[in-house]
Amino acid sequence: MRNVGGAHRGLNMWLVQRASALIMALYLPGFLVYALVVGPLDFAAWHGLFVPLAVKVSSLLFIAALLVHAWIGLREIFIDYVHPMTIRLPLLFLFGTLYLGCLIWAADILWGVK
Amino acid sequence: MTAHDMRPTRPFYLNLIQIRLPIGGFVSILHRASGAALSLVVPALLYVLMLSLRSEADFAQIRNLAGGVLGALVGLGLVWALIHHFLAGLRHLGFDIGWGESKLRARMTAWIVLFAALLLTAVAAVGWLA
Numbered sequence: 001m002r003n004v005g006g007a008h009r010g011l012n013m014w015l016v017q018r019a020s021a022l023i024m025a026l027y028l029p030g031f032l033v034y035a036l037v038v039g040p041l042d043f044a045a046w047h048g049l050f051v052p053l054a055v056k057v058s059s060l061l062f063i064a065a066l067l068v069h070a071w072i073g074l075r076e077i078f079i080d081y082v083h084p085m086t087i088r089l090p091l092l093f094l095f096g097t098l099y100l101g102c103l104i105w106a107a108d109i110l111w112g113v114k
Numbered sequence: 115m116t117a118h119d120m121r122p123t124r125p126f127y128l129n130l131i132q133i134r135l136p137i138g139g140f141v142s143i144l145h146r147a148s149g150a151a152l153s154l155v156v157p158a159l160l161y162v163l164m165l166s167l168r169s170e171a172d173f174a175q176i177r178n179l180a181g182g183v184l185g186a187l188v189g190l191g192l193v194w195a196l197i198h199h200f201l202a203g204l205r206h207l208g209f210d211i212g213w214g215e216s217k218l219r220a221r222m223t224a225w226i227v228l229f230a231a232l233l234l235t236a237v238a239a240v241g242w243l244a
Contacts, residue, residue: 018210021203028200043173046166063160070153077150095153102160109164 017072020065027062050113063106067099141224145202148195155192186242193238198231 034055038045050056074095082088135143165172179185205223208214214223 018207021207025200025204025207043170046173050167067156070149070156073146073149074153077146098157102157105160105164109160109167113167 013072013075017069020069020072023065024062024069027058027065031059031062047113050110056110056113060103060107060110064103067103071095071099136221137224137228138220141202141205141227144198144228145206148199148202151195152192152199159192180242186239190235190239190242193242194231194235197234197238198227201227201231 035041035049038049041049050059071092075092078088078091082091162176166176167173180189205214205227208223209220214220
């Protein structure tokens with residue numbers, strides 16, 4: 001049977017983990033500076049941060065990278081500590097579904113900012 | 115012979131309590147632990163983001179929670195996890211491009227990650243509690 005849950009697809013995952021890390025490493029300091037420049041964040045200012053389309057797009061990209069990164073990281077942990085495939089695969093499915101839902105939710109949150 | 119029998123006999127399961135770790139290993143474990151914690155709180159953080167952007171009243175409620183003892187502890191704990199994971203991740207990216215792989219340098223950067231994360235969390239704490 002094909003090995004569906006093991007550690008033998010390392011290179012692809014390894015590379016995606018670094019690519020997603022890079023996106024986050026660029027976004028986070030950028031957003032921090034952006035927020036600091038805007039100044040004291042009351043509701044109006046905080047809300048206003050997310051109005052520009054470029055901020056919505058880059059924030060959603062960041063969240064997508066975060067979710068992919070989190071899923072691959074959890075997968076690494078499950079490979080080390082959760083050995084029975086009858087538990088590991090449902091866990092991967094559970095978090096994959098949860099995170100996909102989070103991505104759609106995040107899009108709704110961001111595009112809800114008018 | 116099944117695939118299971120052909121597995122290499124390297125240790126698959128490492129008992130964290132029995133191993134005495136060098137600093138690099140300690141930072142690495144914290145990298146994993148912080149990553150796991152952050153992964154698990156993503157839905158909760160999205161919920162906080164949603165509330166903070168939804169209305170002035172919800173924003174004020176989040177702000178009140180963040181100002182409380184429990185909120186500050188949890189929030190700053192997550193800030194530390196994020197900063198530690200971020201810095202330890204940069205260290206790994208350095209290894210990937212061949213930077214800092216010598217034993218001396220790897221130990222040095224491990225200490226730097228550990229202390230810089232604590233220091234930056236302290237800076238964040240000043241801002242958080244101000």
